[in-house]
Amino acid sequence: MSMLAQADNKTRKKQGASGGGGDGVASAAGGGGGGATPAALADEARRRYLNYALSVITSRALPDVRDGLKPVQRRILYGMWNDLNLTHDAKYKKCAQVVGAIMGPYHPHGDTAIYDALVRMAQDFSLRYPLVDGHGNFGSLDGDAAAAYRYTECRLEKLSDELLNELSQKTVDFRPNYDGTRTEPIVLPSRVPHLLMNGTTGIAVGMATNIPPHHLAELCDALTALVDDSNLTVKQLLKWVKGPDFPTGGEILNSQKELQEIYETGQGSVRLRGEYELEELKKGGQQIVITSIPYTVNKSTLVAKFGEIVRERKLPLIVDVRDESTKDVRIVLELKKDASHELAMAYLYKNTPLQTNFNVNLTCLVPNPENPEVGTPKRLGLKEILQYFLDFRLQVIKRRIQYQLDELKKRVHILEGFEKVYDALDEMIRIIRASEGKQDAAKKLIARFKLDEIQVDAILEMKLYKLARLEILVVQNELKEKRKQIKELEALLKSNPRLWATVKDELAEVKAAYGMQKRRTKVSRGGAEEMTFDAEALIADEDAHVVITRDGWIKRVREVKDPSSTRLREGDAVMTVLAGSLRANLVLFSNFGTAYVTRFNDVPASTGYGDPVQKLFKFDDGERIVAALSLDTRLWRPEKLLGITKQGMGMRFPLAPHLELSTRAGRRYAKTGEGDEIVGVQPVEDKDLVGVLTERTAALVCKVAEINELAGPGKGVTVIKVDEGDRVVDFVVAPQGNKEAGVAFETQKGRKLVLHTGRFEVTGRGGKGHEMSRKDAVKEVARAPLYIPLPEQKKD
Structure with a gap:
């Protein structure tokens, strides 16, 4: 019976005093019927969840430290060996038949769970030493699933005999199966250290296990050494256990010290590469x-x-x-x-x-003296796991010898009965002939020769040819031999050193039979040298151009002769062309106040439209690029930048925090108020002037120095007061007296105007500015693509 069922039964018995047969979850207000007992939902949920957690931990997800198997694996092996006789020399049988034979009497958790476990035990890329011999499609290293169980066949591998052969000698305890119709072994009497040999992985409730596979010969050597000296440390055991040995090979990069720490604590990360x-x-x-x-x-x-x-x-x-x-x-x-x-x-x-980490977690179930049927989860070190296995093997050998001793004594007892009657054969025959039947003959023989029922039954079932002189000698010689064997086994059971010697001998046999395969995973005692990757070395030392469009498309091209001739989507236009080395960085400024820094080399090269900028970075809804700057060291690099929002706020901020590569989420350079956004970002110097233009043609010119410089992302200060329904559309930055730089625009009345910093008198920031076209509005701003070529273009 499962732990969940046992716990439920105990609860029901306690609640049964109220006369109910219900499940104890009916509310006091009504429902339930049948005498259901009211219970608090929180208490019931806690009880049932704990029962479920206990069941998953002890009966499904974690392996036993002794045979290294989970319950489903143990039931598959036992059912194939005991019920179907599918040993390594038997004919293959359909996996569907095996799944049914396991699910019916042993594992009522569904055919998928059973077949998945069966498939894994047959895959040589999943288990270092497969336990099932699969015939058919059992999946591949490419992730292909196994064929359905109606198409595949299986039988046990020869190695599985080492886990099962001693079952018939009463070496382990059995328990009733889930419905009490038959019994199943609590643990298999494994002669191999399967837990470490094949490893396992599992996720329980609140805990997990992830045990790597190891080389069998190394484990046998370590176990033998531990038998000879139980005081060996983990560091000394690593003389034999070099490290995990994965079925797919690879190379372990950990140093000896790191591996020692993993095996001492039972957890850690193994770095593995192809x-x-x-x-x-x-x-x-x-x-x-x-x-x-x-x-x-x-x-x-x-x-x-x-x-x-x-x-x-x-x-x-x-x-x-x-x-x-x-x-x-x-x-x-x-x-x-x-x-x-x-x-x-x-x-x-x-x-x-090609290089990954295997996170080791040596958690398993250890024997519980108070309840042998349920193990206790515990994280162990290498030495503890090996010692548990050795102690288990010693107990198995003792029970096996005791079983053999009991069988010998049973045989000797029968042979002693034969010996008694062989000295009076004529009298025995006369008693039997004079009797009225088998029961009468048995009573008379017991009374005459002082036999018991077992001996008499054997005598009466004996064939007549056994009465021949030679057969009598055979019985006498067998009796002599059996008595000698009994003395030897009794002496062996009393000698602990001889029992441990038997453990060592069996380990040597296992190693000779199955441990001769070469180690597949390389382990460097000093730790393998990890290759260091230099991203710069992969980037060609050549120049390129990045084209950014108004609709947010970006691409990298070799050269740009005419920005207006580059390939664009219909209705789109070039906003900026950046020049720089493939190894240089570029920074993109968004309307939400975030700066994104990437390499020229990381922008996808394209002769077409390019890619949406959102493919390179993590943009929010409505976010778009409003400015960009090449950070190539051959170009002039401003110390400060100016951003203006559509509600007339301005902020100066340093470029320095945005020189290094950013994540996909970028770095903040400004904070915008609700409903506000940045309309542009331009380089500035302290002596520059800035002219700001609104949609209703209001214009204001002020000194850049009046706009506060922010130490961190902020909302800035008011540059121009914007009336309700109006907004800033663009701005221009230029030194005093420079009348060439300006914002050219066309109004809805058809007027073509230009705002430059010399157009109006310089005023303080925060005013409403001058109206450039009365009762008019900006229809379109004529923005020419920004392109600053490199001072010296490199030639290939």
């Missing part, structure tokens, strides 16, 4: 061949990531990607001529799942 080789091409050049990938990484997803990097030219060192894998992993990356493979691999390790 391996590669270099191959020379006949036509010249080299190609990188990925020969292994990290554990649990989907190969097809990894190859797709490689392809995306090549397609988007994020890694120009690689020109082609091919997946030539068969049974072994072989992913080919063709290198550009004279390209550095170290630099290419450093980029792939940093930006793809």
Whole structure:
């Protein structure tokens, strides 16, 4: 019976005093029927959730430290071995038959859960040492799912015998199955340290486990050493256990000290990366061949990531990607001529799942002396797990020897009965012939020869040829041999050193039979050297141009001869053209007061329309670019910038905080009031003048120095008072006396005007300004694309 059912029964018994047979959740106000007992919802929810949590932890998600199996795995192996006789030398049977045989009497949690566990135990890329021999499509490293269980077949692997063979010798306890119709083992008498050998992963309620697989021969050596010296430390045990050994290979980057800490505490992160080789091409050049990938990484997803990097030219060192894998992993990356493979691999390790972390969590169920049927969850270290397994093996061997001893004693008891009657065969035959039947003969033989019922039953069932002289000698010799074996087994049970020697001998047998495979995962005792990725080294030292349009499209092109001739969507126009090195940064200012900094190289190259700027950054609804600036060091770089909002607020802010790359969310440079937004951002100096134009043609010219400089993002100060229904449409910044720079616009009455800083008298900020066209409004501002070329263009 499950823990949940037991807890429910206890609760019902307590509530049964009220005469109810209900579930205890009916409200006091009504409902329920059948004598339901009212209960507080909070109490019932707490009780049932705890019952559920306990059930998941102890009966589903966590493995037992002794056999390393979860309940579903244990039931699959036991059902295949005991009910279906699907040993390694049997004929394959349909997985559908196996699933049904397990779900019916043992695991009532659905066929999907059983089949998924069965499939995993057959996958050589999931388990280091598979326990099930699958026949058919059992999935692939590319993430392909296994075929439906009506199409696949299976049987046990030979290794599974080591987990199951001693079941018939009463080596472990059994418990009733979920419906009490038969029994199942609480734990399997495993001869192999399966918990560490194959590892496992599971998520319970409030806890989880993630145990990596290890090499069987290393575990056997460590266990043998621990038998010889129980005072060994984890550091000393790592002389034999080099580290995890994943079925997909790879290379572990952790140092010896880091691994020691993981195995001492039972948790930590193992850094794992795929391996590669270099191959020379006949036509010249080299190609990188990925020969292994990290554990649990989907190969097809990894190859797709490689392809995306090549397609988007994020890694120009690689020109082609091919997946030539068969049974072994072989992913080919063709290198550009004279390209550095170290630099290419450093980029792939940093930006793809070719290097991952395996988060170790050695949590499992340990034996509970008070309740042998339910384990206690506990996080263990390496030594504790090994010691639990050794103690378990010692108990299994003791119980096996005791079983053999009991069987020998049973046989000796029968043989002693034969020995008694063989000395008086004629009399025994006469008694049997004179008796009235089997029961009468048994009574007379018991009385005459002082036998018990077991002995008499064996004598009466004995075949006549057993009375021959030679057969009598055989019985006497067997009795002598059996008595000798009993003495040996009794002496063995009393000798702890000899029992531990038996444990060591069996470990040596397991190692010789299954531990000869080579280690698949490389471990460097000093910690492997991690490749450092230098993003600058991948960027070509050449110039480019970034085109930003009014509708928010952005693209990178090699050169721009005429901004008006670049390819645009219908109705769109070029707002800004930025020039700079591919290694230089550029900054984009949005109408919501956020600055986004990226590299020229990170802007997608395009001969078409380009990409929406929202693809590069995390924009809010309605956010758009209002200004941009190249940060190439060859261009003049202002110290301060000025932003004006449509409600006439102005703020000066430094450029310095916006020189370095930002995240996709950008950095704030200004705060805008409700319903307000930035209309533009321009470089300024303290002696400059600024002219501001509103939609109703109001214009104001003031000194930039009057606009406060902000230390951090803020709303600024009023530059021009804007009437209700009016708004700022543009502004111009220029030194005093400069009448060339200005804002050209056309009004709704058809007038073409220009606002420059010399047009009106310089006044203080905060006024309403001058009306440039009475009872008129701005129809369109003639903004020419902003383009500042580099002083010296590089030549390829």
